[in-house]
Each structure stands twice: as C-alpha cells, then as structure tokens.
Amino acid sequence: MRFRKPLVCSKQNNKMELTEKHAELVGLHYGDGSLIQRKGTNKLRFQLRGDAITDKAHYDEFIIPLCNELIGFPLFERKLSTVLDENRNSFGVSIESPKIAKFFKSLGIKVGKKTKLKIPAWILQNEYFSNAFVRGLFDTDGCIYYGTNHTSKSNLHIIGQCIIACVSEILMKEVSKILNGLEIKHRFKKRKNNKKNEQDYFVIEVRRPHHKRFMKIIGSHNPKHLSKFQIAQKFGFCPPRTTPQQRANILKGYLDPFSLYL
Numbered sequence: 036m037r038f039r040k041p042l043v044c045s046k047q048n049n050k051m052e053l054t055e056k057h058a059e060l061v062g063l064h065y066g067d068g069s070l071i072q073r074k075g076t077n078k079l080r081f082q083l084r085g086d087a088i089t090d091k092a093h094y095d096e097f098i099i100p101l102c103n104e105l106i107g108f109p110l111f112e113r114k115l116s117t118v119l120d121e122n123r124n125s126f127g128v129s130i131e132s133p134k135i136a137k138f139f140k141s142l143g144i145k146v147g148k149k150t151k152l153k154i155p156a157w158i159l160q161n162e163y164f165s166n167a168f169v170r171g172l173f174d175t176d177g178c179i180y181y182g183t184n185h186t187s188k189s190n191l192h193i194i195g196q197c198i199i200a201c202v203s204e205i206l207m208k209e210v211s212k213i214l215n216g217l218e219i220k221h222r223f224k225k226r227k228n229n230k231k232n233e234q235d236y237f238v239i240e241v242r243r244p245h246h247k248r249f250m251k252i253i254g255s256h257n258p259k260h261l262s263k264f265q266i267a268q269k270f271g272f273c274p275p276r277t278t279p280q281q282r283a284n285i286l287k288g289y290l291d292p293f294s295l296y297l
Contacts, residue, residue: 051141053157058164060105061142061155061258062171063098065206067127069138070146077133079146081106084127085175087119091126092258092279093174102128110134152203154210165213166253172210173199174257179246179264181273190296191272195264197241197249200226207237219250220245262286 041050068083083102085094089176099117107115111134118129139146143155158164169187177199181192201207204225211223219239228235241249255261262282267273269286274295 051138053141053164055163055167056101056105056165057142058158058161059171060101061144062173063101063175064144064171065149065152065201066172066175066177069149070144072146073131078131079133079135079139080131081139082127082128082129083133084117084118084120084125086131087121087124087126087278088260090257093256094127095255096154099128106130106135106138110138112257136184138262142272150203151204152201154206157215159209162216166217169199169210169213170253170255172201173197173253174255174260176201177240179250179255179260179262181263181267181275192275193272195243195246195267195273197246199239200236202234202236204237207239211239214239214249217248219249219252266292 063083067085068081070079070081072078073080084096085091085098099115101154103114107113107130111130111132115191119126143157154165154168158168167186168216176196179197182194182196183190183192184194199207199210207223211221214221219241221239224238224240226236226238250264255264259279262279263273263277266282266285270292272292272294277295281290281295285292
C-alpha cells in the first residue's frame with residue numbers, strides 16, 4: 036500500500052506538515068504505544084512494542100522505518116533504538132528525550148495513560164488521514180480471523196472477518212463513524228471482560244463479504260494480517276493457528292494448506 040504524497044495538513048504556528056504517515060503513527064500508538072513523563076525529569080519516554088514473534092515482521096518492515104522517518108532522523112539524525120524484552124515477549128522501538136514533546140503535542144497525543152481516547156480533529160477532518168489512522172489501529176489492536184461455516188459439513192475456515200477491539204468507547208464510536216462514511220458494514224459491540232480487575236471493552240466486527248471492502252479501502256501494513264487475507268483470497272480459506280513461516284510457505288507454494296487439516 037502506498038501513501039498519497041500530496042496530502043498534508045499544515046497546522047498554525049507549527050512548521051511540521053502532518054501527513055497520512057503521521058495519522059497512521061497515531062493509530063499505531065493508540066494500539067501498541069505508550070508516552071509517559073519520566074519522574075523528576077523533563078524527558079518523555081515513547082515506546083511502541085508488539086509481540087516479538089507474531090508482530091516482528093510488521094515492526095521490522097514498516098513500524099520501525101516509519102518511526103525513523105518521522106521521529107528518528109528529523110529529531111535525532113539517527114535511527115531509534117530497538118528494544119527486545121524476552122520476559123514479556125515484546126519487541127519494538129523506544130526513545131527517551133525532551134525533544135519529542137513538541138512532536139507528539141503536534142499529533143494530538145497526550146502524555147500518560149491511554150484512557151478515554153479520541154481521534155485528533157486534524158485526522159477526522161480528512162478522509163485519507165482517517166483511513167490511515169484506522170489502518171494503524173487495526174494493525175496493532177485488531178486481527179483478521181477466519182472461522183468455519185457451522186451450517187456446512189466442511190471444516191475449512193472460510194468465514195472471514197476483520198476485528199478491532201479497544202476499551203475506549205468514544206474512540207470506537209469514532210472508528211465506527213468512519214467506517215459508516217466509507218459504507219463498510221460492521222457490528223459495534225460491548226464485550227464483558229472476564230479477567231479480574233480488567234475493563235470491559237468494545238469491538239468492531241467487519242464480517243464477510245464486507246471484510247474484503249475493509250481490506251481494499253483501509254488495508255494493512257501488517258504481514259500477519261496480509262498473509263491470512265492473501266491465503267484466503269487464493270484458496271478460499273485460511274487454516275487457523277498458523278505461524279508466520281507456515282503462511283509464507285503456503286503463499287510461496289511450499290506448503291499445501293489442505294495438509295494442515297489432516
């Protein structure tokens with residue numbers, strides 16, 4: 036997926052021009068990111084981390100280069116540091132500096148816990164920025180899932196759906212409004228969290244055949260999502276619980292997806 040280069044949003048009293056890439060970064064941050072004030076200092080610490088196994092390709096191929104393009108080189112003239120936490124099985128980027136305060140303020144990202152999230156106005160006012168934001172959120176707080184048809188004798192996983200989940204009701208209602216504007220049919224639900232001391236959350240489900248429109252208009256930069264969708268497009272189904280390597284082998288023709296049902 037390519038960004039549309041001409042689309043920018045100039046902000047008053049701010050020389051930085053906001054683009055689709057910035058909008059997608061905000062979506063990624065709302066999903067996997069954190070921005071906190073370091074106690075007793077004027078430094079902010081920004082981190083963006085995902086699963087060290089299933090999300091690593093997404094970080095290596097897209098998120099880390101994006102962060103270096105928008106933050107690393109413009110502010111520090113170098114690549115950002117990567118972090119690997121084997122205990123928590125997380126991998127991503129991390130930066131701690133007072134220099135990032137103005138940048139994130141320009142994006143409308145607040146310091147502290149991500150509660151009652153809202154999409155910044157500069158994103159909502161532009162259709163392409165809104166799409167890019169939803170893509171970033173989907174790639175971090177979403178998934179593409181294939182289930183079986185319970186009315187059919189086949190055990191193949193042919194029923195596709197794109198799902199986004201978040202604890203912020205305001206944010207999810209805004210995402211729902213964006214999808215409505217794009218005429219992407221979906222369901223909006225509140226889900227109970229059965230884990231102790233965990234918040235209830237809100238889910239947007241885009242079921243087949245509408246998930247194909249979602250992938251066409253919103254799209255994804257996450258190889259985990261793309262590979263599942265590409266397999267389903269090619270074979271009409273996608274086996275569950277596949278590894279990144281298995282999906283790569285299926286798409287290259289090295290692995291027969293039917294063999295995973297034996």
